[in-house]
Amino acid sequence: MKSYLDLIKECDAFPYPGTPEHNTLISTLWTLTTTSPNHADPIPVGYLLEPLAKKLIEALTATESKNDPSNPPTGTPEFEINTSTRTIKAFTQPTESLRSAAVAKILRTWGDHQTFSVLSGWRNELYPIYGPNNELLFTMERSASPLFGINTYGVHMTCYTPISDHEKTTSGSAFDFKLWIPRRSRTKQTYGGMLDNTVAGGISSGENPFESIIREADEEASLPSELVRANIQPKRTVSYIHVRTAAAGGETGLIMPEIQYIYDLELPNDFIPKIKDGEVEAFYCWTVEETIGHLVRGAFKPNCALCLVDFFMRRGVLTRVEEGEGQWEVMERGCHRILPFAVWAASGESES
Amino acid sequence: MKSYLDLIKECDAFPYPGTPEHNTLISTLWTLTTTSPNHADPIPVGYLLEPLAKKLIEALTATESKNDPSNPPTGTPEFEINTSTRTIKAFTQPTESLRSAAVAKILRTWGDHQTFSVLSGWRNELYPIYGPNNELLFTMERSASPLFGINTYGVHMTCYTPISDHEKTTSGSAFDFKLWIPRRSRTKQTYGGMLDNTVAGGISSGENPFESIIREADEEASLPSELVRANIQPKRTVSYIHVRTAAAGGETGLIMPEIQYIYDLELPNDFIPKIKDGEVEAFYCWTVEETIGHLVRGAFKPNCALCLVDFFMRRGVLTRVEEGEGQWEVMERGCHRILPFAVWAASGESES
Numbered sequence: 001m002k003s004y005l006d007l008i009k010e011c012d013a014f015p016y017p018g019t020p021e022h023n024t025l026i027s028t029l030w031t032l033t034t035t036s037p038n039h040a041d042p043i044p045v046g047y048l049l050e051p052l053a054k055k056l057i058e059a060l061t062a063t064e065s066k067n068d069p070s071n072p073p074t075g076t077p078e079f080e081i082n083t084s085t086r087t088i089k090a091f092t093q094p095t096e097s098l099r100s101a102a103v104a105k106i107l108r109t110w111g112d113h114q115t116f117s118v119l120s121g122w123r124n125e126l127y128p129i130y131g132p133n134n135e136l137l138f139t140m141e142r143s144a145s146p147l148f149g150i151n152t153y154g155v156h157m158t159c160y161t162p163i164s165d166h167e168k169t170t171s172g173s174a175f176d177f178k179l180w181i182p183r184r185s186r187t188k189q190t191y192g193g194m195l196d197n198t199v200a201g202g203i204s205s206g207e208n209p210f211e212s213i214i215r216e217a218d219e220e221a222s223l224p225s226e227l228v229r230a231n232i233q234p235k236r237t238v239s240y241i242h243v244r245t246a247a248a249g250g251e252t253g254l255i256m257p258e259i260q261y262i263y264d265l266e267l268p269n270d271f272i273p274k275i276k277d278g279e280v281e282a283f284y285c286w287t288v289e290e291t292i293g294h295l296v297r298g299a300f301k302p303n304c305a306l307c308l309v310d311f312f313m314r315r316g317v318l319t320r321v322e323e324g325e326g327q328w329e330v331m332e333r334g335c336h337r338i339l340p341f342a343v344w345a346a347s348g349e350s351e352s
Numbered sequence: 353m354k355s356y357l358d359l360i361k362e363c364d365a366f367p368y369p370g371t372p373e374h375n376t377l378i379s380t381l382w383t384l385t386t387t388s389p390n391h392a393d394p395i396p397v398g399y400l401l402e403p404l405a406k407k408l409i410e411a412l413t414a415t416e417s418k419n420d421p422s423n424p425p426t427g428t429p430e431f432e433i434n435t436s437t438r439t440i441k442a443f444t445q446p447t448e449s450l451r452s453a454a455v456a457k458i459l460r461t462w463g464d465h466q467t468f469s470v471l472s473g474w475r476n477e478l479y480p481i482y483g484p485n486n487e488l489l490f491t492m493e494r495s496a497s498p499l500f501g502i503n504t505y506g507v508h509m510t511c512y513t514p515i516s517d518h519e520k521t522t523s524g525s526a527f528d529f530k531l532w533i534p535r536r537s538r539t540k541q542t543y544g545g546m547l548d549n550t551v552a553g554g555i556s557s558g559e560n561p562f563e564s565i566i567r568e569a570d571e572e573a574s575l576p577s578e579l580v581r582a583n584i585q586p587k588r589t590v591s592y593i594h595v596r597t598a599a600a601g602g603e604t605g606l607i608m609p610e611i612q613y614i615y616d617l618e619l620p621n622d623f624i625p626k627i628k629d630g631e632v633e634a635f636y637c638w639t640v641e642e643t644i645g646h647l648v649r650g651a652f653k654p655n656c657a658l659c660l661v662d663f664f665m666r667r668g669v670l671t672r673v674e675e676g677e678g679q680w681e682v683m684e685r686g687c688h689r690i691l692p693f694a695v696w697a698a699s700g701e702s703e704s
Binding site: 001003004046169170171172174183195282284285287288289290291292293294296297299318322323 | 353355356448521522523524526531535547634636638639640641642643644645646648649651670674
């Protein structure tokens with residue numbers, strides 16, 4: 001069995017500063033930094049594994065050496081490599097669009113040459129990288145984000161529905177609601193067949209969390225926009241640093257700091273979410289206890305397990321007293337980790 | 353949440369020899385010993401808490417001093433108290449019926465005087481105490497057994513039923529069966545409202561485990577004798593040493609070594625256990641996952657939780673690989689504890 005803390009740690013798997021594990025891992029990683037007109041110092045934006053760092057240095061060097069008379073050097077090097085601090089400063093072009101174009105050019109080459117396995121899942125969808133003043137530094141093809149260890153942003157919504165008195169009696173549940181839980185398509189490359197949150201997705205560049213959840217709610221569960229808008233409850237974000245495992249497909253060990261905008265939604269008793277886009281195999285309507293049984297058996301995708309534990313902590317299914325003060329604090333910390341890179345503050349979000 | 357090991361430890365709560373906790377606890381306990389014609393040495397039969405030991409010494413002394421000319425002393429003292437080894441040798445009369453009568457006489461007095469709270473649950477049912485050669489040493493009113501810390505014997509049966517293909521799809525369960533789980537009457541003094549094994553009960557003196565489970569199956573779940581006899585699967589016993597908590601009602605801290613004869617029974621899909629004797633409030637038919645959810649929330653009576661974990665270990669719901677070798681061994685040990693007093697070997701029992 002997996003404890004709630006085990007589940008959180010499987011998702012928030014990157015070791016914490018001050019531990020020997022952190023020191024060891026950090027000594028093997030490179031940091032990608034960039035610059036912004038508003039900042040004197042380089043801005044760290046991602047953790048790179050050694051193979052990526054090598055390929056990136058190769059690519060940056062090749063681009064530089066190919067500078068021809070029609071595109072004369074500006075005198076400012078566009079990248080700097082520091083092998084003692086294991087830092088690569090790159091994508092320092094003066095505008096966001098130039099920086100994004102430089103990233104895109106390298107990624108297109110890698111994609112064409114099948115340099116990295118994760119790029120075989122090319123999405124044609126851009127993820128944003130933000131700086132400390134909430135400025136967009138550059139964008140990057142979604143499937144490449146784990147390679148660069150950048151912060152990514154998503155939305156997760158848990159839908160629940162009141163349990164009828166009759167159902168409560170026959171099910172023997174101690175709680176007043178049931179949960180709508182989807183199973184991912186078994187043919188999905190990442191976490192195929194695992195359980196998921198009712199609605200979840202990534203936030204693309206230019207999209208805000210609320211628009212994103214409305215769109216995903218329709219695409220993944222056929223939830224009408226009016227119904228969602230009228231009843232959605234925005235909650236505190238969750239954040240963690242995942243370390244990619246084989247279950248996700250592609251390269252393992254990639255560092256994935258993630259921020260999820262969290263929403264709860266109470267659905268009417270007679271409303272049934274429906275499959276729409278083939279990402280979902282089935283929707284189950286489970287009591288809290290049935291959901292916990294699947295959870296502790298490890299049947300949920302890791303970051304969905306973390307969001308569900310957060311939901312249970314917020315909803316009083318788990319309590320500080322029962323879990324124990326110390327355990328609770330560690331669970332809280334793992335669900336709301338302070339990330340090493342600047343975090344976007346999306347506008348128009350507030351906790352209900 | 354409670355882990356499977358937490359659940360086992362809540363039931364098998366008596367510390368293990370070699371630990372500081374064991375040394376501390378043992379230093380506060382008294383041991384009751386008795387004699388048998390077949391044994392030169394006194395036979396230890398139970399652990400007594402200090403208050404019981406004091407009352408027992410009082411009672412034994414009073415009985416002795418009341419010996420009158422019509423009942424002359426035999427020359428052999430009927431009890432011995434050793435305050436350095438904290439041992440009381442008692443009930444040494446030459447025959448089982450004399451020994452049992454001596455116990456009964458003391459218990460009747462205590463019952464009349466409300467000396468101990470657990471005796472308010474007087475059952476008029478005798479529990480057997482066996483010696484190392486499987487001989488019946490004496491019997492004792494059931495409700496008094498925790499006071500004397502003697503081994504007691506019971507039966508536990510888990511009934512399950514095949515899950516239909518349709519149910520498996522709609523429930524999303526990973527297992528091929530569902531379980532029949534009763535909730536104890538909320539008005540029951542001991543563990544009221546908690547979840548239980550499908551059928552469970554104590555084995556009285558003169559009864560064997562198989563007769564006992566057949567009787568209880570009828571009384572508690574309206575399971576016809578022919579159905580049970582045709583399909584019952586006897587399994588390895590479980591054994592543990594429980595320490596009585598407030599949830600059981602009455603005095604706390606009492607030591608309860610228990611041996612449960614374990615049975616599994618597959619019920620036909622269309623058979624529904626029915627309440628008969630008012631001990632049960634409801635029967636639920638749960639998927640494995642739903643059962644696990646209630647289990648880890650601590651909703652089961654402690655020894656039923658242990659029996660259920662044993663069932664899951666036997667049925668491959670839990671596996672050595674997933675739980676981890678070390679953890680598994682500790683779980684096994686707690687479910688099949690070696691008890692400090694002689695254990696009855698019931699006849700006619702075999703594991704299928």
